[in-house]
Amino acid sequence: MRLILTDDYEALSRLGADLIAAFVADQPTATVVLATGNTPMGAYRELAARRGEGNFDATKLRVCQLDEYLGLTDDDDRSLYGWMDRSFLQPQSVPDENVLRLTANDSDPDAACRTYDETLATAGGYDLSVLGLGPNGHIAFNEPPAQNDSPTRVVTLSEESLDSNAAYWGGRDRVPLRAVTAGLAQLLAARQTILLVSGAHKRDVLGKVLYGPVTPDLPASYLQLAQNVTVIADRAAAPLYVLGVDGGNTKTIALVATLDGTVIGTGRGGCGDIYGAGSAQAGLSSIYDAVDSALSSAGITADRLTAACFSLAGADWPEDFQFLETELRAHGYDGKIKIVNDAIGALRSGCTNGWGVGVACGTGCATSAIAADGKAWHASFWQNGGGAAGLGYTALRAVFDAELGLVPPTALTAALLPFFQQPNVEELLHQFTRRGGTAPGKVDQLAPTVLDVAAAGDAVAVRLIKEQGALMGDYALAAARKVGIEADAYELVLTGSVFRHSSPLLVDAIVARVQSKSPAAVPVQSNNEPVFGAVLMAMELANVPVDRSIRDQLRATIPGAEFFATHPDAKS
Numbered sequence: 001m002r003l004i005l006t007d008d009y010e011a012l013s014r015l016g017a018d019l020i021a022a023f024v025a026d027q028p029t030a031t032v033v034l035a036t037g038n039t040p041m042g043a044y045r046e047l048a049a050r051r052g053e054g055n056f057d058a059t060k061l062r063v064c065q066l067d068e069y070l071g072l073t074d075d076d077d078r079s080l081y082g083w084m085d086r087s088f089l090q091p092q093s094v095p096d097e098n099v100l101r102l103t104a105n106d107s108d109p110d111a112a113c114r115t116y117d118e119t120l121a122t123a124g125g126y127d128l129s130v131l132g133l134g135p136n137g138h139i140a141f142n143e144p145p146a147q148n149d150s151p152t153r154v155v156t157l158s159e160e161s162l163d164s165n166a167a168y169w170g171g172r173d174r175v176p177l178r179a180v181t182a183g184l185a186q187l188l189a190a191r192q193t194i195l196l197v198s199g200a201h202k203r204d205v206l207g208k209v210l211y212g213p214v215t216p217d218l219p220a221s222y223l224q225l226a227q228n229v230t231v232i233a234d235r236a237a238a239p240l241y242v243l244g245v246d247g248g249n250t251k252t253i254a255l256v257a258t259l260d261g262t263v264i265g266t267g268r269g270g271c272g273d274i275y276g277a278g279s280a281q282a283g284l285s286s287i288y289d290a291v292d293s294a295l296s297s298a299g300i301t302a303d304r305l306t307a308a309c310f311s312l313a314g315a316d317w318p319e320d321f322q323f324l325e326t327e328l329r330a331h332g333y334d335g336k337i338k339i340v341n342d343a344i345g346a347l348r349s350g351c352t353n354g355w356g357v358g359v360a361c362g363t364g365c366a367t368s369a370i371a372a373d374g375k376a377w378h379a380s381f382w383q384n385g386g387g388a389a390g391l392g393y394t395a396l397r398a399v400f401d402a403e404l405g406l407v408p409p410t411a412l413t414a415a416l417l418p419f420f421q422q423p424n425v426e427e428l429l430h431q432f433t434r435r436g437g438t439a440p441g442k443v444d445q446l447a448p449t450v451l452d453v454a455a456a457g458d459a460v461a462v463r464l465i466k467e468q469g470a471l472m473g474d475y476a477l478a479a480a481r482k483v484g485i486e487a488d489a490y491e492l493v494l495t496g497s498v499f500r501h502s503s504p505l506l507v508d509a510i511v512a513r514v515q516s517k518s519p520a521a522v523p524v525q526s527n528n529e530p531v532f533g534a535v536l537m538a539m540e541l542a543n544v545p546v547d548r549s550i551r552d553q554l555r556a557t558i559p560g561a562e563f564f565a566t567h568p569d570a571k572s
């Protein structure tokens with residue numbers, strides 16, 4: 001089932017009309033079955049307007065009736081045929097002989113139902129079915145429980161249907177108690193189905209129809225198994241939301257999104273790493289801060305989340321995952337939860353098909369791999385070196401070695417002294433190593449300076465960047481081996497602030513090392529924020545197929561760069 005969300009009922013009606021019109025343009029003589037009820041009326045009005053403009057022609061369609069109250073005369077205005085006639089058949093001038101009616105007359109409705117099914121079968125079944133959703137999960141008048149092979153037949157209306165039709169009849173006690181309905185067997189065999197759902201009162205039932213078990217107790221849930229089903233729902237009916245969280249050492253970001261990928265809530269917290277935040281509880285509170293503010297800015301509570309993915313630095317060992325899951329569930333994020341290492345989220349944010357090898361190069365370097373079958377590996381504590389810190393410390397070491405004449409003089413010296421505001425190399429070393437002293441600046445913020453010096457041609461800087469690139473490339477190859485994709489044409493996804501520098505030297509060095517053993521690897525540089533990957537994984541957890549339109553919608557609604565800013569070299 002494909003779910004498309006629209007802002008409001010008008011947009012739902014326009015889109016419904018677009019889909020019906022496109023179908024009819026393609027198959028002008030198709031057999032279609034059309035719901036009455038309130039929901040499709042906007043789409044039918046839109047189609048009537050388009051006919052007036054010469055943009056829609058339903059006169060060659062074979063139009064079938066979907067359901068009918070029983071115990072009326074065939075020309076009773078209150079019949080569902082009467083409603084369909086006023087809203088669609090007349091405005092579209094559909095000739096009578098093109099209409100397959102259900103009987104409203106209770107003289108022999110069973111025989112009339114059999115004739116309907118035989119005529120429909122001769123016509124080849126429904127090509128298109130346009131349905132509404134009942135508050136109890138009925139489609140047409142297939143009231144629960146309804147088996148998926150039930151034919152067109154007489155039914156007794158449920159209490160919910162009597163309630164929801166009361167207004168139409170001017171009182172609940174005036175609603176006919178019986179009806180005839182197109183069978184689930186016929187409806188589920190339709191070659192294409194459009195289900196229109198509008199309004200907050202349909203939210204819970206739509207959630208079950210889309211994501212719940214397939215059961216006779218919720219007849220519309222069988223649509224999960226039918227071919228070419230498009231559900232168009234307006235935002236009020238949007239059943240549930242997903243949460244994506246990226247917890248790093250400098251900050252934690254949480255995003256709440258609707259199931260079509262629209263970001264509707266954002267939140268930030270501090271260090272969400274249970275190893276790096278001082279205490280596990282401190283890491284957890286940063287995660288809670290970010291999530292709680294994302295939920296409150298979305299105007300929803302945690303029970304509206306259908307799936308949540310937490311992509312966290314500090315989720316390294318099985319006991320970390322267990323600890324985090326227990327704590328997060330206890331805090332109220334129930335339902336479907338996935339916890340991954342943040343290297344996996346970063347990779348997921350940049351790869352197109354959900355698998356590949358990731359090198360996330362920020363303060364540290366986080367390497368990961370996901371195979372096409374879902375097998376995943378993250379380097380965590382296996383990895384030693386790389387990232388902005390690796391570049392910074394090796395540059396500092398080169399400056400000390402050059403001062404001793406162990407390596408050739410390097411322009412790094414002239415660049416690093418003003419960076420740390422020191423007069424000479426000896427004083428620089430002194431500041432880093434004197435008893436009781438504190439470092440004169442953050443070494444991991446040196447990366448852009450080192451890349452600048454290398455880009456200007458300094459041989460020492462070029463060499464150390466190549467070495468760091470080769471090191472990171474080796475970890476990427478190890479990750480590919482771990483999930484068994486070393487020989488495949490995998491995407492090598494490069495994310496993180498260090499790769500945003502204009503010099504290609506570091507990227508080239510990583511790619512060269514990786515392609516020396518994985519010649520088919522395809523480098524992909526991605527600027528997507530790591531939390532993007534967490535949201536995508538939450539979508540998948542909610543059974544929403546992550547297609548291009550979801551990625552585009554996420555990209556269009558994710559907050560701007562300033563929301564994510566920490567310091568220029570921050571990893572995540």
Ligand code: F6R
Nearest residue numbers: 035036037038039132133134140
């Ligand atoms: C009407 C029909 C019903 C309605 C459903 C939703 O022909 O078959 O199943 O589609 O009850 O009704 P509304 O759209 O009024 O909420």
